[in-house]
Amino acid sequence: MTAEEMYQEFILDLYRNPSNKGALENPQIKARDVNHSCGDIIEIHANVNGSSIKDIKFSGKGCAISQASTELLVESVKNKHLEEIKNITKEQVLEMLGIPISAFRLKCALLGLKVLKLGVYNYLGEKLEDDNLS
Amino acid sequence: MEQIISLLDVKKDFPIFKQKVNGKPLVYLDSAATSQKPIDVxxxxxxxxxxxxxxxxxxxxxxxxxxxxxxxxxxxxxxxxxxxxxxxxxxxxxxxxxxxxxxxxxxxxxxxxxxxxxxxxxxxxxxxxxxxxxxxxxxxxxxxxxxxxxxxxxxxxxxxxxxxxxxxxxxxxxxxxxxxxxxxxxxxxxxxxxxxxxxxxxxxxxxxxxxxxxxxxxxxxxxxxxxxxxxxxxxxxxxxxxxxxxxxxxxxxxxxxxxxxxxxxxxxxxxxxxxxxxxxxxxxxxxxxxxxxxxxIGMQNIFEHNQKLTEYALNKLKQVKGIKIYGPLDSKLRNGVISFNLADIHPHDLSTVLDEEGIAIRSGHACAMPLHDKLGITASARVSFHVYNTFEDVDKLILALEKARKVFRL
Incomplete structure (x- = not known):
């Protein structure tokens, strides 16, 4: 994999011009986590309609990979049932990204998923186990 | 003209430099994290x-x-x-x-x-x-x-x-x-x-x-x-x-x-x-x-070696478009460490591009989160030198930074 293959135009575009960045006032779902080794930060806010996601926004700072994958993830879960979100796998996120990710950068690519699941599990009053992250 | 200044020539004492990283000779610019080890040790x-x-x-x-x-x-x-x-x-x-x-x-x-x-x-x-x-x-x-x-x-x-x-x-x-x-x-x-x-x-x-x-x-x-x-x-x-x-x-x-x-x-x-x-x-x-x-080698020689590299690197880095260097720009006030950010490229992404060229740098908050807060950033890229580094290493770094600008369509 070369850097050019990794940082394709669409990844850079998601990184520089995300459409889901922002915050919600008093969101029902709110979660935040950091990749402490690199300083990536992701916070996700969402509101729920019945048991599906109604509005969702994310904020944060980080590398192109973490920000682009969160943007894609957030876009993909709009109107999605919370139970479905609980079952999103890391493979699905990597597939959405569609670029080769080295083992070292996996944490960046999956930070958004971790935060989203954290928020959903908390909202449902359930505990997010390590196993639910894969 | 900086090349005329002589530096120590000790890369040969460190076996790790015999290998290639991603097909390129290793350029190790992360000694502030940990140094390489000479054969004597x-x-x-x-x-x-x-x-x-x-x-x-x-x-x-x-x-x-x-x-x-x-x-x-x-x-x-x-x-x-x-x-x-x-x-x-x-x-x-x-x-x-x-x-x-x-x-x-x-x-x-x-x-x-x-x-x-x-x-x-x-x-x-x-x-x-x-x-x-x-x-x-x-x-x-x-x-x-x-x-x-x-x-x-x-x-x-x-x-x-x-x-x-x-x-x-x-x-x-x-x-x-x-x-x-x-x-x-x-x-x-x-x-x-x-x-x-x-x-x-x-x-x-x-x-x-x-x-x-x-x-x-x-x-x-x-x-x-x-x-x-x-x-x-x-x-x-x-x-x-x-x-x-x-x-x-x-x-x-x-x-x-x-x-x-x-x-x-x-x-x-x-x-x-x-x-x-x-x-x-x-x-x-x-x-x-x-x-x-x-x-x-002598501590004074080591200090001067790193001082020369720092000065050379600062002068070259300053000319890279979109770079923001942290810390004093007068090389006499510092030694061996230069942290920076390049345009909107996250340091982590920069590391990935540089790694492809065999260049190892540090990226992140370098275990100083409050200082990064103070500087108004969440992360930085850091190059650091020791006796085995050369002007050529710095030149390779500069070329790789230019490449990163291209990869990021800057």
């Missing part, structure tokens, strides 16, 4: 394990005697390297453990409710978090000497804060982010005039320059072996003998005792009362070999 480690591996102090046999002799010889080398005495040298795991040892022993005994601990805004987590923990426990306060726009300690503010008589001033000698060399001798004098004890985090200075604890008059000084060509897992705490003798040990166990009864125990003499259990024997002996190597 590697041979010394192998020799210990192959020829006289045994425990120290307790073994009355030939191997045990040799191991003990070599272990204590290493302590003498460390002592003379920083101009102290072997009784003042405690072997630890690293700088972090050395600082924690002071915090947990001297700190716990001397810092009480409403006392102040004085740090600086440029501290590494290792010289910040242990104090935060102690302050919370003791209900003590922490103040910070601010940094100026240029990335230097605000001297006027330091005078003001020291005159308020904190219990201790704990500060870094060279910032691992800004590269700033702090005027610690002057600050220690000022602190002592106000009866303030001083701990120096010398993790980035001892590997790069002559550090003389007597001349500085430091009370405690901490550094790591692995940043100065030694193995990982071995560090040093220097403490003035009187201070070390006045404080209780941290860990109890073998070798730190004089006599043990079912009801009580008495402590061994310094420094042994702080070294409970089997120490990192190979590590200490390896650190001794690292010091031999450093002294063979």
């Amino acid at each position: 590697l041979n010394t480690l192998e020799e210990y394990y192959k020829e006289y591996n045994s425990n120290v102090f307790r073994a009355i046999h030939t191997l045990g005697e040799k191991a003990t002799e070599k272990y204590e010889e290493a302590r003498k080398k460390v002592a003379s390297f920083i101009n102290s005495s072997p009784k003042e040298i405690i072997f630890t795991r690293n700088t972090t453990e050395s600082i924690n040892l002071v915090v947990r022993t001297w700190g716990k005994a001397n810092i009480k409710k409403d006392d102040t601990i004085l740090l600086t805004e440029m501290e590494h987590h290792s010289n910040l978090v242990p104090w935060l923990m102690l302050a919370k426990e003791q209900n003590a306060k922490i103040s910070y000497i601010p940094i100026t726009e240029e990335g230097l300690l605000d001297i006027k503010k330091s005078q003001e804060l020291i005159s308020k008589k904190p219990k201790i001033l704990a500060l870094t000698h060279i910032s691992n982010v800004l590269g700033t060399i702090n005027p610690i001798k002057e600050l220690i004098q000022l602190a002592h005039r106000n009866n303030v004890a001083v701990l120096v985090d010398a993790a980035q200075s001892v590997p790069h320059m002559k550090v003389d604890v007597k001349d500085l008059d430091a009370d405690f000084l901490a550094f790591s072996g692995h940043k100065m060509f030694g193995p990982t897992g071995i560090g040093v705490l220097f403490g003035k003998r009187k201070l070390l003798e006045s404080i209780e040990p941290l860990y109890g166990g073998g070798e730190m005792i004089k006599e043990v009864f079912y009801t009580h125990a008495t402590w061994n003499d310094v420094p042994h009362k702080f070294e409970a259990g089997t120490p990192h024997i190979a590590g200490a002996i390896g650190l001794g070999a690292a010091i031999d190597y450093l002294q063979k």
Whole structure:
């Protein structure tokens, strides 16, 4: 994999011009986590309609990979049932990204998923186990 | 024209440079994280394990005697390297453990409710978090000497804060982010005039320059072996003998005792009362070999080498479009470390592009999150040098940064 293959135009575009960045006032779902080794930060806010996601926004700072994958993830879960979100796998996120990710950068690519699941599990009053992250 | 200035030529002493990384010769610009190891150190480690591996102090046999002799010889080398005495040298795991040892022993005994601990805004987590923990426990306060726009300690503010008589001033000698060399001798004098004890985090200075604890008059000084060509897992705490003798040990166990009864125990003499259990024997002996190597090259030569590289790199980096360099731009005020950001490329992404060129840099917050907050960023890229780096390494870095700009369509 070369850097050019990794940082394709669409990844850079998601990184520089995300459409889901922002915050919600008093969101029902709110979660935040950091990749402490690199300083990536992701916070996700969402509101729920019945048991599906109604509005969702994310904020944060980080590398192109973490920000682009969160943007894609957030876009993909709009109107999605919370139970479905609980079952999103890391493979699905990597597939959405569609670029080769080295083992070292996996944490960046999956930070958004971790935060989203954290928020959903908390909202449902359930505990997010390590196993639910894969 | 900078190429005319001669640099040390020692890459050949470090076996790691024989390999290629991603098909390119390794350009290692991450020595502030950990340095590479010269063959002399590697041979010394192998020799210990192959020829006289045994425990120290307790073994009355030939191997045990040799191991003990070599272990204590290493302590003498460390002592003379920083101009102290072997009784003042405690072997630890690293700088972090050395600082924690002071915090947990001297700190716990001397810092009480409403006392102040004085740090600086440029501290590494290792010289910040242990104090935060102690302050919370003791209900003590922490103040910070601010940094100026240029990335230097605000001297006027330091005078003001020291005159308020904190219990201790704990500060870094060279910032691992800004590269700033702090005027610690002057600050220690000022602190002592106000009866303030001083701990120096010398993790980035001892590997790069002559550090003389007597001349500085430091009370405690901490550094790591692995940043100065030694193995990982071995560090040093220097403490003035009187201070070390006045404080209780941290860990109890073998070798730190004089006599043990079912009801009580008495402590061994310094420094042994702080070294409970089997120490990192190979590590200490390896650190001794690292010091031999450093002294063979000469600390002044090493300092000048890194100074030239820093100046050369700063001049080249300044010309890269979209770069923001942190810390003083005058290379005389810093040594061996340059942190920066390039346009909107996250340091992590920059690392990935550079790695493809065989170039290793640090990216992230470099264990200094509060400093990054202060600089208004969450992460930075950092290059750092040591004796094996060359002007050519810097040239390759610059080319790779230009490539990163292209990859990011800048």
